[in-house]
Amino acid sequence: xxxxxxxxxxxxxxxxxxxxxxxxxxxxxYSLIYLAIWAPNFLNVSGYAPERFSPVGPVSLVDSPxxxxxxxxxxGLTLLTGFAFSxxxxxxxxxxxxxxxLLWTTSYRNSWxxxxxxxxxxxxxxxxxxxxxxxxxxxxxxxxxxTTSGNPPDAHGRYGWCIRAMCTVTVAAYLLxxxxxxxxxxxxxxxxxxxxxxxxxxxxxKLEFGSWHSPLGVWAxxxxxxxxxxxxxxxxxxxxxxVALLSRKLARIWVLGVCAFHWxxxxxxxxAFAYPLSGIAFLSFLEPETWKxxxxxxxxxxxxxxxxxx
Amino acid sequence: MxxxxxxxxxxVAVAAVVSPAISSEPRxxxxxxxxxxxxxxxxxxxxxxxxxxSRSTGIPGTNRVALPPSLxxxxxxVMQAVSTISQSVxxxxxxxxxxxxxxxxxxxxxxxxxxxxxxxLVEVQFDPVTYFxxxxxxxxxxxxxxxxxxxxx
Numbered sequence: 467x468x469x470x471x472x473x474x475x476x477x478x479x480x481x482x483x484x485x486x487x488x489x490x491x492x493x494x495x496y497s498l499i500y501l502a503i504w505a506p507n508f509l510n511v512s513g514y515a516p517e518r519f520s521p522v523g524p525v526s527l528v529d530s531p532x533x534x535x536x537x538x539x540x541x542g543l544t545l546l547t548g549f550a551f552s553x554x555x556x557x558x559x560x561x562x563x564x565x566x567x568l569l570w571t572t573s574y575r576n577s578w579x580x581x582x583x584x585x586x587x588x589x590x591x592x593x594x595x596x597x598x599x600x601x602x603x604x605x606x607x608x609x610x611x612x613t614t615s616g617n618p619p620d621a622h623g624r625y626g627w628c629i630r631a632m633c634t635v636t637v638a639a640y641l642l643x644x645x646x647x648x649x650x651x652x653x654x655x656x657x658x659x660x661x662x663x664x665x666x667x668x669x670x671x672k673l674e675f676g677s678w679h680s681p682l683g684v685w686a687x688x689x690x691x692x693x694x695x696x697x698x699x700x701x702x703x704x705x706x707x708x709v710a711l712l713s714r715k716l717a718r719i720w721v722l723g724v725c726a727f728h729w730x731x732x733x734x735x736x737x738a739f740a741y742p743l744s745g746i747a748f749l750s751f752l753e754p755e756t757w758k759x760x761x762x763x764x765x766x767x768x769x770x771x772x773x774x775x776x
Numbered sequence: 777m778x779x780x781x782x783x784x785x786x787x788v789a790v791a792a793v794v795s796p797a798i799s800s801e802p803r804x805x806x807x808x809x810x811x812x813x814x815x816x817x818x819x820x821x822x823x824x825x826x827x828x829x830s831r832s833t834g835i836p837g838t839n840r841v842a843l844p845p846s847l848x849x850x851x852x853x854v855m856q857a858v859s860t861i862s863q864s865v866x867x868x869x870x871x872x873x874x875x876x877x878x879x880x881x882x883x884x885x886x887x888x889x890x891x892x893x894x895x896x897l898v899e900v901q902f903d904p905v906t907y908f909x910x911x912x913x914x915x916x917x918x919x920x921x922x923x924x925x926x927x928x929x
């Protein structure tokens with residue numbers, strides 16, 4: 467039973483409501499900015515030829531593309547509910563609605579023959595946040611509530627489980643990527659040959675398509691010796707991802723490593739996985755509620771606090 | 777928020793994320809994936825691309841240019857263009873001709889491509905590393921279809 471207790475200590479850890487609220491606000495805001503920046507791409511898919519429609523996720527429930535007006539309306543609603551999600555307004559209802567609409571909207575964009583892997587984790591994190599009490603503080607719901615004492619709720623497992631689940635889902639995604647490499651290419655992947663081939667192929671394709679590419683990748687492509695250490699490090703970070711769940715120190719080291727790994731992909735292949743590159747994907751491993759630069763958000767959202775406690 | 781809910785929802789989410797790894801075939805989908813994109817070596821991959829042929833400059837090879845993704849799809853996403861072209865190739869000749877005509881029409885409407893006379897859809901095969909070490913010429917090349925760029929007024 468000792469392991470069950472340890473599991474419960476991990477999963478239902480009493481964590482601050484404020485941390486969960488910061489995750490809601492920051493990840494929600496990121497997802498909104500992401501949708502706004504890529505809005506033309508999200509909207510343009512409605513003009514694609516219907517034979518290109520290759521539904522994924524919940525979009526598999528429909529047989530053919532939606533009429534453009536309907537797809538655009540859903541995108542608009544996604545943005546609107548995204549604001550409500552980020553600001554924590556009528557969160558109990560609008561939070562889950564945003565998560566469902568975001569899942570639909572991103573799945574719809576991914577249903578035309580290309581998967582945008584930068585969206586998987588973002589959507590999964592929003593879905594988890596949407597069913598957690600992430601607007602108990604730092605939210606419009608809290609600000610407008612007349613029953614509140616003005617103090618943020620105490621740390622509790624009901625705030626902790628979602629943060630732990632977000633960390634576990636993040637770690638699982640990287641572990642899966644590592645396992646896929648091992649299943650397909652074995653430990654030989656770590657020798658660097660496959661990575662060299664991938665970097666060369668990706669840059670070749672971009673050059674052949676007259677598109678922007680990575681000058682560093684083009685320079686590195688002939689030099690096999692560069693790719694051995696990079697490949698080994700990538701495998702260690704992916705297969706070793708679960709260590710990030712063991713302690714805060716290990717989590718920080720892993721987060722730094724994975725951020726560097728994504729910057730490496732950007733520099734070598736000109737592929738931007740924006741969510742992890744921005745660091746937002748790893749906020750659940752950190753303590754954003756202790757960052758002084760974000761304190762203005764608390765002043766902005768919070769009703770006047772009682773001076774008796776903090 | 778009960779413990780049961782916290783465990784139920786959280787573990788269902790984790791199980792769902794892990795599920796693609798349990799399937800016998802690597803599964804790349806959305807929102808669940810096993811992220812197989814960089815796992816396999818691409819031996820002499822085949823590329824389908826669109827090439828623009830402009831008026832002859834008198835210098836051999838200078839009148840052929842790779843057409844950018846923005847002429848194939850809205851935006852400038854390479855992978856979206858790659859996917860659009862390969863879907864057309866898979867669909868067969870009518871789809872390839874339709875794509876070729878669409879690209880030619882788009883080029884005709886864009887003043888940057890005023891010198892373009894013809895669009896070709898070609899299949900090329902490369903050794904990716906050799907491309908950067910020895911020779912950037914394709915190992916094999918085949919013309920799939922071509923079309924004229926409509927005359928401008």
